[in-house]
Structures are given as structure tokens and as C-alpha cells.
Amino acid sequence: MSHLKINDMSSEVARKQQQAKKWSDEENDSIWLCGVLDIIGVNDIYRKTCQRTNIMSEIIYTFQSQKSTYFFGSQCEGTFIPGDPQIDLDAMECDERVLVIEDIRKANLHRASLLIVKELETPAGYVKLQLVMSGVPCTSMHWSYLRNDIYKTDRLGRIVLFDLPTLNNVFMFSRSKNKPALKSENIAQEWLSRQRVFGWPSDDTINELKSYGFFVIKKGHTLSSEIDLEWRISFSLQERILMFSLTDIQHKCYVVLKMINRDIIKLDYITSYHWKTCLFYVIEENTKDVWKKESLFQSVKLCINQMLKWVICGLCPSYFIPNDNLFAGKLNCRNRILFENKLEYLLNVGFDCLFLLKSGNVFEYVKSRKSPSRSSLLQENSNKVYQEALSNISTCIIADTCRVFNGKILKYYHRANGNIANFIKFLWIMLDHIKRIDTITEHSVAETQSALSLLTPHIHTCLASNISSLAIKHPNPQVRNFLLFGSLTYFLKGGLSGYLKFISVLYAIGWYKECEQCLDQLDEEHIKNNSSLCVCRIRNNDVTMAVNDILELKMSTCIWFLPSELPITFDAMKYEIFKYVGISSKENNSTRIFHDWDFRAVVDSNVYFLFLKSEIKRKLGKLQESKGALCGIVRLDCGQNIRHPDVAWNFLAWSASTDQMTDMALQCLKRSWHVSMGIIFLANYRKKEMEAKPF
Structure with missing residues (x-):
């Protein structure tokens, strides 16, 4: 008997040792996987950078707009791997002026409102929007007073919305071309009140999310008989906040699940949204101790197990509205068995499933785990991709700033109709508005404030340029000098572009020695070797510095001159301003903000720096240095470090013509013409791309 007990004890000890070794191996594997994910860009620095810059873009696009812009998806969340071509960014425009209500007592008595209505047959997570006029819900008896391209009557005779309206100057609605979205109060009572044993999300977070309301988006349930009349309830804003609040390990877990879904599961009807929902439930239903570096793969398996349970019962409950089954219309018997088998396979093979992950070259890292030399080479390549991706994020936010400035600020230049004083007044008001908002x-x-501060350098430079242009023409020297001195402050707030335009003002009033002194204070090599950013000509391989570098004179957007700035504009630039005059073209408003450089002169900051240097040295009699600066422009074009090579060659043609070198001037103009043809082709191609996009 004692012999049997000893054997049983030995077996138990051996089993525990084996289990401990298994846990130890899995912990080591998880720690190793965390390190690999950090290397390929699945880390806090990268995701926080993505989140911050997309929020800044969101604010900039919403600024001075009648609609609110929201960005969702992996690019906004930072849940994609650097270098991954399959990045999704969902842009939503929401008309928050439209009052969407759940209680008829809250209807606007002086404007149209939309009342959320549901029936027993209405699928969970979907609603209809009944028109309310003067506090009265509209039915078929009111039909003769309405436009039937926006409304329809449902089976109960209620007049409901089936297309997105936007408020016009009158009390009724007009059509909108933008992505349908309206905003309303809270509706997810079950989510708000359910018990949370492990305290996620916290009570403070829940109260915050409650205050944001929800979106209603034009999308009916796939199995509904009134699909064209239904609007889907969306908690995208709340989901985004929860994604932003994830810990580093929770974030890594989600990205691994996305990689598994794309590289191993590969089923069209199972999306990353299913896994996001799964992750939320697993976080809510487990202790914080699960989310440790050494438990990463265990947390991945927890999510896979949870998904398997849902597949077996055929129910994937929406996180905010559990009665809304995310498998509805997608998981038939065949699909369910196929998905179930894949999940069971993943649980059986365990960590070895990483051999099948092509995303981020994870499978290469697994194969090279015991080879330091191969691992080092992989890390070097991943780091290069990672650094370029970080740089491109900065490019995107600066490009967005330029687009908004073109579309929402400079449009007032056209509205001024030549009254530059009114335009200057508008710029003053805009700066004051930004300070007060x-x-x-x-x-x-x-x-x-951080987002809007990206606009202020452009506004400061534009304001100072127009004030200086008026000042130079003023007959009173004291007034002129006062205005010029005052504009200096704003030029210096405009980064490198503002500084170079300030030197242009000094040149215009004949202060050539002072121009030279100002140029000498700049880092010439840095300016020449770093290309400018320009929204009209974005390159795929843009590599820039941090956003704050604009204000530190380390980088710049391209420099531009409006027709109102002729007094401070070089003769060589004046052609660029007026070269499209007399050319008739049909303007497409939907793409105008992306192609708004045809009424002004635009030049790369490095080209303009060298051109300034050439002209200043020429005025000071330093001809060799002047020619050297022009040769520098040629070298810039040969190195493909500029965005407006046609303008650069026009500058060179003007300089050659000034020196009576007609043959060389003609050669430069010919070169400019060939370059322009290629640019026009690319611009037309980009324009067609933009016209094809719904947003």
C-alpha cells in the first residue's frame, strides 16, 4: 500500500514538474514575443503617436466646419504593423446640428427633429428615425408637404428618414454627399448597468463614455425586411476611447489576434471587429493579473477560447448591445464548422502557430530565434521600416494642416475680392478665435490647442506677408516702418517659411546687407538636404521630422506667394502667380482643397533659400557666391530633393536671362516644360482618385 502511495506521489511530482516547465516555457515564449512585437512597431510609442496625430487631424478638419469629423480604424488606433499596406482609416462626418431624440418631449418646436423609433421586429442595435415637425411625429397624412427623396413611409405609416440630411438655412433638410452619421443620446442601458467584477471599465470611464451619446449610421440589418429604412447604432467613439486605454500587453494581444485572423483564419466573414469585441469581454471578465508580459500568449489563448465558445453557440454579442449578434447573417452551418475547426487547431498547436504569421515577418523571427546573426539582420530591417513609418505619420498631420489651411483659411482670400484689408482683418479674427477656443x-x-497650433504658423506668415505688402506701398515712411517692424513678430512665428519671407521683405526695401546677415544665421546644409512638405505634391517616401520641428526652423512646408504679395515677390516668382491667368477650367469643389496652388506661386524652401542667396550676393557684388547658389539649385534637382522642379528651372531660366545668357535660359525653360508635363499628368491622376473617394 505504501509502495502505491510512493508511486502516486512520484507521478504527481513529475506531473507538476512537467506543468511547471510548460508554464515556464510559455512565459519565456511570451516575453520573447513581446520583444519581437516591440521591434516591429507594436509598442506604446508607435500607437500613441498614431493616436495623437489622428486626433490632431480630426480636430483640424472639424475646425471652422459645420460638421464634425471623426477618424476610426487601425490607423487611428495604432493597431497596425508599420509597413503594412492593409491599413484601414474610417472617416465619418457627423452633422450634430440635427437633433436626434429618444423622447418626444425633447423635440425642437421650431425645427425638424428625428425621433428614434423601434418595433418588436426591429433587430437589436438598429432603429428607425421618424420625422418630427413642431413637436408632432409625422405620418402619411403629412406626406404632401415633404420631399420624397429623403423620406419614406414605413409599414406603420410613419414618415421616416432613409437618407442623411443636413440642415440648410431653412428649417427643412437638404441632401448631403457625405458619409451618413447623426448623433444622439445614450441607449445602451444594459452595458451601463451590468456588474463588473474586475472593475473594467472603471466607473469614471463609464460616465465619460455615457456623456458622448452614440451615432446612428445609414446601414440596415442584412436580414431585415426594412433594410433601407433602418439606421445602425454605433458606439465607435466609445470603442475608440477603450482602445486608447488598453495597456501595452492588451494592445499587443489584439494585434496578435488580428495577425492570426488575417494570416491563419483567413475567413471573409470574420473581421478584426469580432476580435475587438472578444478582447473587450475578456478584459472585462478577467483580473488584471492576466495582462502581464509573461502571460501574453496565455491572454491570446483566452480570447481564442472565448471566440470558440461563441462560435459553438452561434452568438457573438455586441459589446455595448449584447442582444445584437455580430454573427447574424454570417455564420451558417458550414461557416461555423470551418471557423470552429480553425480555432481548435490554434489552441492545439499553441505557440507554434506563430510559424504561420507572415505579418511583420513574425514567422522569420520565430525561425531565426536561435540564430543571433539572422535575428540581428531582421531587427535592422524592421527598425528601418519602423522609423520610416514614424516619420510618415508626421508627414500626414502636416499635410492635413496644409489642406485645411488651403480649404478653410485661404478661401477667404478669394471672398475678399481684392480687398486685402478685409482679408487681413479675417486673419486677425482667426488668430484670436484660435486663442479663445x-x-x-x-x-x-x-x-x-495642440492641434490648432499647427495652423498658426501658416496664418502668421500669411498675415505678416500681406501687412508688409501694404506697408511697402504706403506713402508715409513712419507708417511704413511701423507696419514692417510689427510684421516681423509674426514672420518669426511662421517657422522657416516665415523667416525666408521676412528676408524677402528686407530685399524689397533694399536692405541687402541685412538680408545677408539673416541668411547667415540659418543652417544652409540642413535646409538644402531636407525637402519641404507640400500638400499639392505628396511623395510616398516622405521622411520628415517631428511636427514641432516646423517651429524650430528644422523643416518647412513649401513657400508660397499670393497675388496680394507682389510688392515682396521677386520678378522670377511673379510668373508663377499668373501663369494660369486666362486658362479656363471647370472647378470641382469636392477636390478644390487638394489642388489650390494654381492662383499663387509655390516654391520649395531649399530652392527659395538658394535663390534668395543668389540674388542677395548679386546685389552685394559677390558674383561667385551668387553663381554657386544657382549651381546648388541644379544639384538639388539632380538629387530629387525638391517638389517643384519646374519652378526651380524657371528660376534658373530667369537668372540666365538676366545675365543675357539666352541659350541657357531657353534650355532651362525646356527642362521646366518637360517636368511640368509629368506633374500635370500626376496631378490629374490624383484628382481622379480624389473624385472617386466618397469622403
Whole structure:
């Protein structure tokens, strides 16, 4: 008997040792996987950078707009791997002026409202929007007073919305071409009140999310008989906040699940949204101790197990509205068995499933785990991709800033109809407005001010340029000098572009020695070797520095001159301003903000720096240095470090013509012409691309 007990004890000890070794191996594997994910860009630095820059773009696009812009998806969340071509960014425009209500007592008595209505047959997570006029819900008896291209009557005779309206100057609605979205109060009572044993999300977070309401988006349930009349309830804003709040390990877990879904599961009807929902439930239903570096793969398996349970019962409950089954219309018997088998396979093979992950070259890292030399080479390549991706994020936010400035600020230049004083007044008001504004949509004061501060260098430079142009023409020397001195402050707030335009003002008033002194204070090599950013000509391989570098003179957007700035514009630039005059073209408003450089002169900051240097040295009699600067422009074009090579060659043609070198001037103009033809082709191609996009 004692012999049997000893054997049983030995077996138990051996089993525990084996289990301990298994746990130890899995912990080591998880720690190793965390390190690999950090290397390929699945880390806090990268995701926080993505989140911050997309929020800034969101604020900038919403600024001075009648609609609120929201960005969702992996690019906004930072849940994609650097270098991954399959990045999704969902842009939503929401008309928050339209009052969407759940209680008829809250209807606007002086304007149209939309009342959320549901029936027993209405699928969970979907609603209909009944028109309310003067506090009265509209039915078929009111039909003769309405436009039937926006409304329809449902089977109960209620007049309901089936297309997105936007408020016009009158009390009724007009059509909108933008992605349908309206905003309303809270509806997810079950989510708000359910018990949370492990305290996620926290009570403070729940109260915050409750205050944001929800979106209603034009999308009916796939199995509904009134699919064209239904609107889907969306908690995208709340989901985004929860994604932003994930810990590093939770974030890594989600990205691994996405990689598994794309590289191993590969089923069209199972999306990353299913896994996001799964992750939310697993976080809510488990202790914080699960989310440790050494438990990463265990947390991945927890999510796979949860998904397997849902597949077996055929129910994937929406996180905010559990009665909304995300498998509905997607998981038939065949699909369910196929998905179930894949999940069971993943649980059986365990960590070895990483051999099948092509995303981020994870499978290569697994194969090279015991080879330091191969691992080092992989890390070097991943780091290069990672650094370029970080740089491109900065490019995107600066490009977005330029687009908004073109579309929302410079449009007032056209509206001024030549009255530059009115345009200057508008710029003053805009700067004051930016200082006074607290928040935009649900963003904090700090986020709002940080985003809008990207616009101010452009506004300061534009304001100073127009004030200087008026000042130079003023007959009173004292007034002129006062205005010029005052504009200096704003030029210096405009980064490198503002500084170079300030030197242009000094040149215009004949202060050539002072021009030279100002140029000498700049880092010439840095300016020459770093290309400018320009929204009209974005390159795929843009590599820039941080956003704040604009204000530190380390980088610049391209420099531009409006027709109102002729007094401070070089003769060589004046052709660029007026070269499209007399050319008739039909303007497409939907793409105008992307192609708004045809009424002004635009030049790369490095080209303009060298051109300034050439002209200043020429005025000071330093001809060799002047020619050297022109040769520098040629070298820039040969190195493909400029965005407006046609303008650069026009500058060279003008300089050659000034020196009576007609043959060389003609050669430069010929070169400019050939370059322009290629640019026009690319511009037309980009324009067609933009016209094809719904947003």
C-alpha cells in the first residue's frame, strides 16, 4: 500500500514538474514575443503617436466646419504593423446640428427633429428615425408637404428618414454627399448597468463614455425586411476611447489576434471587429493579473477560447448591445464548422502557430530565434521600416494642416475680392478665435490647442506677408516702418517659411546687407538636404521630422506667394502667380482643397533659400557666391530633393536671362516644360482618385 502511495506521489511530482516547465516555457515564449512585437512597431510609442496625430487631424478638419469629423480604424488606433499596406482609416462626418431624440418631449418646436423609433421586429442595435415637425411625429397624412427623396413611409405609416440630411438655412433638410452619421443620446442601458467584477471599465470611464451619446449610421440589418429604412447604432467613439486605454500587453494581444485572423483564419466573414469585441469581454471578465508580459500568449489563448465558445453557440454579442449578434447573417452551418475547426487547431498547436504569421515577418523571427546573426539582420530591417513609418505619420498631420489651411483659411482670400484689408482683418479674427477656443467636439483643451497650433504658423506668415505688402506701398515712411517692424513678430512665428519671407521683405526695401546677415544665421546644409512638405505634391517616401520641428526652423512646408504679395515677390516668382491667368477650367469643389496652388506661386524652401542667396550676393557684388547658389539649385534637382522642379528651372531660366545668357535660359525653360508635363499628368491622376473617394 505504501509502495502505491510512493508511486502516486512520484507521478504527481513529475506531473507538476512537467506543468511547471510548460508554464515556464510559455512565459519565456511570451516575453520573447513581446520583444519581437516591440521591434516591429507594436509598442506604446508607435500607437500613441498614431493616436495623437489622428486626433490632431480630426480636430483640424472639424475646425471652422459645420460638421464634425471623426477618424476610426487601425490607423487611428495604432493597431497596425508599420509597413503594412492593409491599413484601414474610417472617416465619418457627423452633422450634430440635427437633433436626434429618444423622447418626444425633447423635440425642437421650431425645427425638424428625428425621433428614434423601434418595433418588436426591429433587430437589436438598429432603429428607425421618424420625422418630427413642431413637436408632432409625422405620418402619411403629412406626406404632401415633404420631399420624397429623403423620406419614406414605413409599414406603420410613419414618415421616416432613409437618407442623411443636413440642415440648410431653412428649417427643412437638404441632401448631403457625405458619409451618413447623426448623433444622439445614450441607449445602451444594459452595458451601463451590468456588474463588473474586475472593475473594467472603471466607473469614471463609464460616465465619460455615457456623456458622448452614440451615432446612428445609414446601414440596415442584412436580414431585415426594412433594410433601407433602418439606421445602425454605433458606439465607435466609445470603442475608440477603450482602445486608447488598453495597456501595452492588451494592445499587443489584439494585434496578435488580428495577425492570426488575417494570416491563419483567413475567413471573409470574420473581421478584426469580432476580435475587438472578444478582447473587450475578456478584459472585462478577467483580473488584471492576466495582462502581464509573461502571460501574453496565455491572454491570446483566452480570447481564442472565448471566440470558440461563441462560435459553438452561434452568438457573438455586441459589446455595448449584447442582444445584437455580430454573427447574424454570417455564420451558417458550414461557416461555423470551418471557423470552429480553425480555432481548435490554434489552441492545439499553441505557440507554434506563430510559424504561420507572415505579418511583420513574425514567422522569420520565430525561425531565426536561435540564430543571433539572422535575428540581428531582421531587427535592422524592421527598425528601418519602423522609423520610416514614424516619420510618415508626421508627414500626414502636416499635410492635413496644409489642406485645411488651403480649404478653410485661404478661401477667404478669394471672398475678399481684392480687398486685402478685409482679408487681413479675417486673419486677425482667426488668430484670436484660435486663442479663445476651448474644445472641439469631445477633445480636451490641451488636444484642441495642440492641434490648432499647427495652423498658426501658416496664418502668421500669411498675415505678416500681406501687412508688409501694404506697408511697402504706403506713402508715409513712419507708417511704413511701423507696419514692417510689427510684421516681423509674426514672420518669426511662421517657422522657416516665415523667416525666408521676412528676408524677402528686407530685399524689397533694399536692405541687402541685412538680408545677408539673416541668411547667415540659418543652417544652409540642413535646409538644402531636407525637402519641404507640400500638400499639392505628396511623395510616398516622405521622411520628415517631428511636427514641432516646423517651429524650430528644422523643416518647412513649401513657400508660397499670393497675388496680394507682389510688392515682396521677386520678378522670377511673379510668373508663377499668373501663369494660369486666362486658362479656363471647370472647378470641382469636392477636390478644390487638394489642388489650390494654381492662383499663387509655390516654391520649395531649399530652392527659395538658394535663390534668395543668389540674388542677395548679386546685389552685394559677390558674383561667385551668387553663381554657386544657382549651381546648388541644379544639384538639388539632380538629387530629387525638391517638389517643384519646374519652378526651380524657371528660376534658373530667369537668372540666365538676366545675365543675357539666352541659350541657357531657353534650355532651362525646356527642362521646366518637360517636368511640368509629368506633374500635370500626376496631378490629374490624383484628382481622379480624389473624385472617386466618397469622403
